[in-house]
Amino acid sequence: MQGLGELETAVMEVLWRDPGPQRVRDVLDALNTERDLAYTTVMTVLDNLHRKGWVSRERDGRAYRYVATRNREDAVANALRALLDSAKDPESVLLRFARSVSPRESEVLRRALDDTAADQ
Amino acid sequence: MILAVALLAGAAIVGFTAPRFLERMTAGQVAPSVVIAWWFATGLSVLLTALSGVVLILVPGHGPARWLLDRVHECWSAMTHGSVPALDDVLGAFGALLIAGALTRFGLAAFRRRSEAIKLHQRQLGLLRLAARRASGDEPLMWLDHGQPLAYSVAGRPSFIVATTGLTDHLSDDQVAAVLAHERAHLRGRHHALTGLADAAASAMPFVPLMRQAPAAIRVLVEMAADSAAAAAHGAETVRSALVRVATGGSPAGALGMADNGVELRLSRLARASRPRPWLSAGALAATVVAAPALPAVVGIGLFAVTSTFYCPM
Numbered sequence: 001m002q003g004l005g006e007l008e009t010a011v012m013e014v015l016w017r018d019p020g021p022q023r024v025r026d027v028l029d030a031l032n033t034e035r036d037l038a039y040t041t042v043m044t045v046l047d048n049l050h051r052k053g054w055v056s057r058e059r060d061g062r063a064y065r066y067v068a069t070r071n072r073e074d075a076v077a078n079a080l081r082a083l084l085d086s087a088k089d090p091e092s093v094l095l096r097f098a099r100s101v102s103p104r105e106s107e108v109l110r111r112a113l114d115d116t117a118a119d120q
Numbered sequence: 121m122i123l124a125v126a127l128l129a130g131a132a133i134v135g136f137t138a139p140r141f142l143e144r145m146t147a148g149q150v151a152p153s154v155v156i157a158w159w160f161a162t163g164l165s166v167l168l169t170a171l172s173g174v175v176l177i178l179v180p181g182h183g184p185a186r187w188l189l190d191r192v193h194e195c196w197s198a199m200t201h202g203s204v205p206a207l208d209d210v211l212g213a214f215g216a217l218l219i220a221g222a223l224t225r226f227g228l229a230a231f232r233r234r235s236e237a238i239k240l241h242q243r244q245l246g247l248l249r250l251a252a253r254r255a256s257g258d259e260p261l262m263w264l265d266h267g268q269p270l271a272y273s274v275a276g277r278p279s280f281i282v283a284t285t286g287l288t289d290h291l292s293d294d295q296v297a298a299v300l301a302h303e304r305a306h307l308r309g310r311h312h313a314l315t316g317l318a319d320a321a322a323s324a325m326p327f328v329p330l331m332r333q334a335p336a337a338i339r340v341l342v343e344m345a346a347d348s349a350a351a352a353a354h355g356a357e358t359v360r361s362a363l364v365r366v367a368t369g370g371s372p373a374g375a376l377g378m379a380d381n382g383v384e385l386r387l388s389r390l391a392r393a394s395r396p397r398p399w400l401s402a403g404a405l406a407a408t409v410v411a412a413p414a415l416p417a418v419v420g421i422g423l424f425a426v427t428s429t430f431y432c433p434m
Contacts, residue, residue: 003246079251080264083282086244087272093237094244095306095315095342097271097299098367098383 001082002052007037011045012054016072021058021065121208122424127173128215130420135166135328138415139337146337147385149392152344154404156314159338161412163321163330169416171219177212226324233316241276248282261300269366273303275312287366295362298354305349311342340382347386348393356393363387 004012014030015022028042046066049055057064070078087096142162145155248262255261260280264270269286273279281303287296306312318334325331351359367383 001247003243004249005246006249009249076251079247080266083244083247083251083264084266084270086240087270093240093312093316094272094274095311097302098363
């Protein structure tokens, strides 16, 4: 699963908040309560999201109306799964605090900890 | 020729035997940062010494011909009744080719690894925007809603730490703070870059054990270094107990065993943790800077000095 850019996330949040089909103008107005974006910027972002399969669109007169293809919960769950998978990757470029070990190994570890705790 | 062969022999000996000593240092009490410094200094000096040896073979007569070496040379000539013609050239060309190939591979591997890291960083950020809550404050910390205790760090711009709510569920506040201190130490110590360098060295010269074993060894060592940074702030026992909880926290067995994690080594080191002695570490680090670069040359020349005095006393 591919993640989203900062602006893409903001646009998706707007579409998730109001699940009905929305025009570029509607999304722009919702976003511009906090920022100052150009119409063409939002149009480009929605176009990219359509290409990536995050939104579907239907023609309405001269403009398109956009709808999110999956709901927020599914998107978050998928992203979470992808992140957890990446953290398991042994060749990963990220550094983990500890990798999980097998039950047998974890038994050995617990015993080692008990032994040294008893020594002290 | 003698000096060149001595340098090449020294580089080979150190390249093949050093890992055993470095592993002993890792299992012992030596500060992890010192062992890391040794590992990289030794690797670099093996490469440079071999390079000097090859240059000396290819450019004879321009090397520093000292009295002792002249004597050794005479001795060597007396011992060998005429050498195989053009052996120098063959040896030199072979060595030059080997080193040029290794340097090229190193560059390519470092480049590949860096673009992989950038791609991963981008991908992580994209997914985290959807799945994570950003911690309040300036700290680059992202929280994931997941039961399994997990924490990792990603280098890049910006660098950040990812932790799961399972961490706060399974661990005490002190332990969580220790885990986060551990991850911060990774970012501050540029540990991702160190493992990347080791990876590149290994793919450049897999035929040298010192290089081949570096990635696994450096991974354990940077974990140890981060552990001791966390232990300095939150106590060794806190880090130890957090490590056991996270390592055994749910989830079925991964492909990696304990030896790969170094969890066992890290636990025993934390158990033995004595009070940090900064002057000792500083002294050891200074010794590394002086000793490691000279090691292959000293070993090689020493070997020839000993052999020649044994065979033909001056």
